[in-house]
Amino acid sequence: xxxxxxxxxxxxxxxxxxxxxxxxxxxxxxxxxxxxxxxxxxxxxxxxxxxxxxxxxxxxxxxxxxxxxxxxxxxxxxxx
Amino acid sequence: xxxxxxxxxxxxxxxxxxxxxxxxxxxxxxxxxxxxxxxxxxxxxxxxxxxxxxxxxxxxxxxxxxxxxxxxxxxxxxxx
Amino acid sequence: xxxxxxxxxxxxxxxxxxxxxxxxxxxxxxxxxxxxxxxxxxxxxxxxxxxxxxxxxxxxxxxxxxxxxxxxxxxxxxxxxxxxxxxxxxxxxxxxxxxxxxxxxxxxxxxxxxxxxxxxxxxxxxxxxxxxxxxxx
Amino acid sequence: xxxxxxxxxxxxxxxxxxxxxxxxxxxxxxxxxxxxxxxxxxxxxxxxxxxxxxxxxxxxxxxxxxxxxxxxxxxxxxxxxxxxxxxxxxxxxxxxxxxxxxxxxxxxxxxxxxxxxxxxxxxxxxxxxxxxxxxxx
Numbered sequence: 001x002x003x004x005x006x007x008x009x010x011x012x013x014x015x016x017x018x019x020x021x022x023x024x025x026x027x028x029x030x031x032x033x034x035x036x037x038x039x040x041x042x043x044x045x046x047x048x049x050x051x052x053x054x055x056x057x058x059x060x061x062x063x064x065x066x067x068x069x070x071x072x073x074x075x076x077x078x079x080x
Numbered sequence: 081x082x083x084x085x086x087x088x089x090x091x092x093x094x095x096x097x098x099x100x101x102x103x104x105x106x107x108x109x110x111x112x113x114x115x116x117x118x119x120x121x122x123x124x125x126x127x128x129x130x131x132x133x134x135x136x137x138x139x140x141x142x143x144x145x146x147x148x149x150x151x152x153x154x155x156x157x158x159x160x
Numbered sequence: 161x162x163x164x165x166x167x168x169x170x171x172x173x174x175x176x177x178x179x180x181x182x183x184x185x186x187x188x189x190x191x192x193x194x195x196x197x198x199x200x201x202x203x204x205x206x207x208x209x210x211x212x213x214x215x216x217x218x219x220x221x222x223x224x225x226x227x228x229x230x231x232x233x234x235x236x237x238x239x240x241x242x243x244x245x246x247x248x249x250x251x252x253x254x255x256x257x258x259x260x261x262x263x264x265x266x267x268x269x270x271x272x273x274x275x276x277x278x279x280x281x282x283x284x285x286x287x288x289x290x291x292x293x294x295x296x297x
Numbered sequence: 298x299x300x301x302x303x304x305x306x307x308x309x310x311x312x313x314x315x316x317x318x319x320x321x322x323x324x325x326x327x328x329x330x331x332x333x334x335x336x337x338x339x340x341x342x343x344x345x346x347x348x349x350x351x352x353x354x355x356x357x358x359x360x361x362x363x364x365x366x367x368x369x370x371x372x373x374x375x376x377x378x379x380x381x382x383x384x385x386x387x388x389x390x391x392x393x394x395x396x397x398x399x400x401x402x403x404x405x406x407x408x409x410x411x412x413x414x415x416x417x418x419x420x421x422x423x424x425x426x427x428x429x430x431x432x433x434x
Binding site: 179181182183184185186187188189190191192193194195196197245246257259262263266267270 | 316318319320321322325326327328329330331332333382383394396399400403404407
């Protein structure tokens with residue numbers, strides 16, 4: 001089990017009812033973590049539209065997560 | 081014979097050495113007038129690039145000219 | 161350079177930083193908060209960002225624009241926090257020797273910022289409701 | 298509206314006239330007198346116009362842009378007379394609900410003004426020579 005921090009942005013904050021979670025997880029990559037977190041979500045967001053980041057860098061869904069990482073789930077940008 | 085005023089702009093002022101001529105002419109349209117004026121020109125400008133106007137309106141080369149008209153010869157625009 | 165601003169965007173200052181004595185062309189885009197959007201009357205609006213990643217991604221986009229087009233300088237600032245109707249939400253400015261490069265680079269930066277920089281719009285409508293806004297096409 | 302100006306172009310005023318409360322997008326182009334052009338060092342520059350025909354043709358171009366694109370307001374002012382290095386030669390601004398229309402209309406007005414409005418540029422170079430400048434492609 002590793003300890004990580006998870007950040008939610010935009011409408012994903014509403015899906016999970018928070019902007020930040022401290023999580024102990026056995027998941028090895030972001031996709032597994034996401035599936036694990038889905039049972040805490042009030043509604044299930046469209047995964048294909050979500051981008052993921054580790055420690056302030058965009059990464060792929062299959063990127064390995066390590067203890068102490070900050071993982072962010074980002075809905076489609078709507079700036080401008 | 082009719083009396084008209086001819087205006088030259090941009091580099092055409094250099095071709096005719098003036099920006100304005102008072103002309104008595106037997107020419108019936110702008111093209112004839114232009115050919116007539118060529119013998120007063122220091123150098124022969126490229127006719128295809130010239131636009132012509134009568135009394136502040138763009139017109140075609142075959143437009144008839146009348147006594148009292150102001151005819152303008154305009155080289156390609158170079159604003160902006 | 162890309163930046164986020166919690167205060168009103170100072171477009172005169174940004175423009176002065178973008179102008180270049182050897183560049184004849186300057187193009188800028190400004191996005192303003194409208195009193196309506198997608199058929200709803202907008203009361204006010206907030207932009208949330210993921211600041212570190214937004215600044216990183218925004219600067220990457222500007223570097224791409226300088227690489228792709230023959231431009232001298234490009235700046236973009238996006239407002240975050242609570243905005244009122246009539247506030248400026250985003251400013252993009254580009255200096256270039258030729259107009260074609262200036263227009264294309266300005267458009268490129270704007271389009272890429274809108275689609276790639278992690279910033280989200282939350283609108284409050286005059287009917288009392290509010291919500292996260294999906295990107296317009 | 299298209300206009301000619303013998304004085305320095307007041308871009309803040311033109312911008313204020315172009316902004317529209319229901320338009321989220323504003324695009325502007327500014328053309329500045331550079332210190333060099335086509336490989337020559339420019340000392341100063343004069344624009345000559347055929348004023349009546351220039352204003353008529355400029356306004357026709359703006360009407361075409363409003364017809365072709367979904368924009369709210371568009372203004373263009375071209376400087377005439379003697380200009381110094383660093384002076385603004387032309388300003389084009391467009392307000393529209395959507396960025397695509399704003400960019401396209403601004404570009405259209407600029408391109409058409411450059412090619413159709415009877416205005417001619419005469420440059421003085423630092424070598425003491427001067428001459429009428431052909432349109433750049």
